[in-house]
Amino acid sequence: MGLDITVLIADWTWLTEVPPKDRLSRLRDAWYADETGLWDDDAPVVEGAWAWPGGSSSAFFAVYEFRGTLGSFKPHFWAGERWESVRDQADPLVRARLDALLLGLIWGGLDGEAEHVEQGFFCDDPAVTYGVLLARSPASVRDLAATWDEARPWLEGLRGAFGEHAAVAGGWVRDFEEFTELLEDWGRVLSEAARRGWGIVGLSE
Secondary structure, three states: OOOEOEEEEEOHHHHOOOOHHHHHHHHHHHHHOHHHOOOOOOOOOOOOEEEOOOOOOOOOEEEEEOOOOOOEOHHHHHHHHHHHHHHHHOOHHHHHHHHHHHHHHOOOOOOOOOOOEOOOOOOOOOOOOOOEEEEEOHHHHHHHHHHHHHHHHHHHHHHHHHHHHOOOOOOOOOOHHHHHHHHHHHHHHHHHHHHHOOEEEEEOO
16 A cells, blocks of 8 residues: 545644643544544545534644545655656756755655654654644745745746646646646635634644
8 A cells, every 4th residue: 555645724723722742632622533423434534625624623633535546645646756857957046946846845856855743743653643744834825826826927928838847647747737727625624724824734644
């Protein structure tokens, strides 16, 4: 089985009501609770939409269902790889913005060492934070959302270069449409979290 990812937006103020070592378990316990209705066999899963929980924690978090990913991290990883293949062809301003956006979310960078988990909010003990692939504070989310807003109008200009340098016949993120669809989904996550003043957490279970 490959690595999975579930992307949630969450109220950072609610999480700070407990010590750092308990914040992740608070979020997980709220997400796993039967009262949310998220785990019902007949619970609707609509790609490209939010799943809002019921129950006592309904005001504090939500889950976003990415399109065409089946909950796998692989499309996100390969989006970063496709970007590496095409980034040298991008206008420098577009390159800088997409670099910043993808480095903040899913791309390891040219050296493969980019960190996507901000230190200090959750406990830094790896045994406690196992499975956390992404954690961005509300301040970081605002910056990334602004970067997305700046980059989005220029994406279409990458279509030709992507087709020539990054498109593949099979696998994940095969063409420009799949690449931009994934970015647009991340844009929705960032925009909603920024609007609420919330953070973002990506979990692998």
